[in-house]
Amino acid sequence: MGSFRNRFLRVNLSNSKFSEESLSEATVHDYIGGRGFGVKLLYDDLKPHTDPYDEKNELVFLSGPLAGTNAQSFSRLQVFFKSPLTGTYFKSAAGGFWAPELKFAGFDGVIITGKAEKPVYLWIHDGKYELRDASYLWGLDCDDTHTLIREELHDNDIRVACIGPAGENRVKYAGIFTDRRAAGRGGAGAVMGDKNLKAIACRGTSKVEAADREAFTAAVKEQITAYRNNPQFASFSKTGTQIAEFTNVLGMYPTKNFREGVLPKWQEIEGASYTKLRVRKSGCHACMVHCGNIVRMYTGRYAGTWTDGPEYETTWAFTGPMRKADIGLTIAADKLCDDLGLDTISAGSTIGFAYELFEKGIITKKDTGGITLKYGDSTPVMDLLKQIAYRQGFGDLLAEGSVEAARRIGQGTEKYAIAVKGLELPAYDPRGAKAHGLNFLTSNIGADHNTGYAGQEVFGSPFPFAVDRFAVARKGELTKWNQDLTALFETGILCSFIPSMGLLSEETFGKLLAASTGIKDFADVAYLWKVGEKIFNLERMFNVREGFTNKDDVISERLTTETMPSGPSKGQVFEADELVKDYYKVRGWSSKGIPTPAKLKELSLEFTIK
């Protein structure tokens, strides 16, 4: 079957039982791979209303069908689970080298169920697997966990996906980390910690071969040529995801908990500022973009600190919410989150929520354990991150995420929790970028930018059509297009930055898939689009089954009622209702936000109809 072996390892941690599984030929055909398989597995395996911390919740680790080949930018690990932060279906992805290594070790994916009695880690190597004692790793940070597993198994090339103290302590936005890359969002790490699973380590020596080698080589060449011919490639290779210049110039850089859209002195944290601190580029398996940057500080409070990153979102998470452009703090906090195992977006955003409450006097030093939270001073962030990861003092509350924290605090603080379905917003103020906001509202995992990134509103991309970022018109259509395209590409777990830059066409992607797997239908672009839409709708149906409706496609009233007070997006509000209604229509969903039976039949999702 070429680069996809259809070999999945299922591990029940409750009784240490292993089984090897294959998907049916029909499932493979109908869902292609990656996110397609992820949602199908989760939909089929989980009973409705399974508690995220029930032993029946699953944690599905998937590589894509192209991982481990020399096709570009398909190195990603994608993890699927029911989220303790959002209560929804969830997917979270990380680049690096883990997913290709899983393939080299002989597997396409690993499905974890149950809970171990004591901390364990899973060791997969060249077709073999075992659970090993992880008591000695429990409590250690992600970096040390990598080091000690490699030492225990005497192989420095082992790839490790693990949790840090945040995951162990079930911080609701704890992630899974591999070589300082994170499947950060939604609490995958908390579920893993709840299962007493510290890590999955992989090593393998088998080759991943394409079904049709000649056609595959031609398709890879086509992909590489397309990258080279696209001016975005060089620019993205150079500065990576650091786009604070764009978002500040457009007045959509969320500042002071989404009360302003421009960060003072943002030039100090834009791409060029990081480039000055760059030690070297870093990258993922089989990706010529090398968008990563290892940077370090040479001066100031954080001198000597280095990190692999931060990405744009992390930069924002530790500047915008605190209204302070301190590049050193972004580097130190990024490293700390990598060590502790925390999602930077939710961590920074939840801390920013606390900043606002402190300003308003709703919380005081009595609540924070003596820490003063004051706009313009981001230095408390380091201590707060540690408190969150270890659930100490004030950190124990923040570890719940902003929405749950607001619920517990009460006093009308819910409106200061800027999130959708419990997932904190990333670094785009919806008032300055309406399709971004609409995607946040309707993404099946809450406010995630990578589920349907509207590059059109930030970089002026004219595909599929040019847009006015403030306009409401056609944003439903655009958002559906962005979301389905993402789902389509995520059948191969393509890095989400690639479609944002228009580096890969669906045609070339289809050729890669078909040549590598030997399944001809995958070369049909219309088919790919259909599968993309199908995936998105099946995710939605997972959430519908959990009780989610249009009532959950909502956002803080701050964004829908308060106009942006200043800057290039001044005067704008986010027209949530209007946008969502238009979107449902385009999607073929009811006014309650539920896919109609007709739509479900069209997508061969009849089995979801109760």
Added chain:
Amino acid sequence: MGSFRNRFLRVNLSNSKFSEESLSEATVHDYIGGRGFGVKLLYDDLKPHTDPYDEKNELVFLSGPLAGTNAQSFSRLQVFFKSPLTGTYFKSAAGGFWAPELKFAGFDGVIITGKAEKPVYLWIHDGKYELRDASYLWGLDCDDTHTLIREELHDNDIRVACIGPAGENRVKYAGIFTDRRAAGRGGAGAVMGDKNLKAIACRGTSKVEAADREAFTAAVKEQITAYRNNPQFASFSKTGTQIAEFTNVLGMYPTKNFREGVLPKWQEIEGASYTKLRVRKSGCHACMVHCGNIVRMYTGRYAGTWTDGPEYETTWAFTGPMRKADIGLTIAADKLCDDLGLDTISAGSTIGFAYELFEKGIITKKDTGGITLKYGDSTPVMDLLKQIAYRQGFGDLLAEGSVEAARRIGQGTEKYAIAVKGLELPAYDPRGAKAHGLNFLTSNIGADHNTGYAGQEVFGSPFPFAVDRFAVARKGELTKWNQDLTALFETGILCSFIPSMGLLSEETFGKLLAASTGIKDFADVAYLWKVGEKIFNLERMFNVREGFTNKDDVISERLTTETMPSGPSKGQVFEADELVKDYYKVRGWSSKGIPTPAKLKELSLEFTIK
């Protein structure tokens, strides 16, 4: 030439010039390798009175002739230089994997001279070499330096020998670290830092072949059988160097800056206590002993801290001087020293010197920057280590070592600096172990236990003859024997623990050397002893040339005039004068401690006679 290729790389950092060198056949024959080559190179290359921080001071990194083969326990790197701490010739060794890797890369040794203008590191790989920019590594700890060099060069199996912040800041007892093993003593790291050399990284794929394979294989089998048949092997494999039980029971565990010989509650830091915290054994290339222990704390102030170690000496350095048996602190401080690049013995001992001064009111919180040093409380150690490595505040003074610190403080504090030739004493009170003390007095690098370890006084070994540890008689003879035997084995840079346990005979060692190098004389045990003695005398002549005499073979009057107040060594003093006189006689040295011309001629060291 078999396992010794006679290929040395000389690098002048002042002008970035490289040259490859070979030793003459006569030198190879007369000095065998390792420490023999080290002292010969240093004696020949350095003009008398070269300042340790002069660009002409050399830093010689050597592997032994057996490194990289499967002969056991020869993995060590040995570094040679004129020491900024002692002003003497110096040698310092570290186990691990660096030296074998240097061999795999094609070289037997690296000779560093000059000073680089900006931070650099040396990269040696499969016969090639280059200097690379290390600006981005400057200021980073040893662990991160390993990580980032491996990342830069895209190879996780690269071996790195580097300095931490302590070496950069020329702390006089900064070491060179490789995979958490340290060539710790004497300030090799300070010299490396002074040369702006952050690291030497190695990687190679060549095989190290024996000249006579069959004979070599037989000799290795003989060695392995001898290990297996020796009961010390199993015991040492189990608990490693942790011998606090022995030294406390014997009342020679230096406590309160050598004012007591038994640590209260020493059971909390003996071998069995570490075994309880053990994560796993660790070891060096081609050594079946695996004496290392990776341990971690699960509870208390240092919960979550782990380290590879500590060794017995480190355990002592962070307990005895502070009179506090806190195992967590030993683990945390060991890790911190590995990160910062500090010699644990001199660090702990110098801090202990400060404890006594604080008790006596000679220094106060005004001097220490507010830190209270009080026996029974070792918690200030962590902060002090950081201050030392960065030469901040009070740490700047302690970074000079106890002898120089005492000189600067004055007020008669010299007697509280327990050192020989500036090198702080390790964990044996000379009053309870006279041959240990005599070795400290006469070792060519100051008070180093590994230069002539008197296992006879601790473990009751009857070779070459049984001794009374309190007796003066025959301690000159014993010390010469221990010292020459160590020098003999260090021609192969055998791990110093092996002769301490009597695991390897000179006969088997000779067979290994002869079969691997193809030089038959090396199989002659009498010849090996002669070379051992020769090395020791040439080192002495290096120091004599620097102006050292019997006046420098002295120790603090505390040990020679104050009797041990309590414990199993109660009532003992250290009879330094008597012991040294006897020793000189046995050595064939003058009463001034200078080898006689006759002795030098006997050892073919006429060239040292002025």
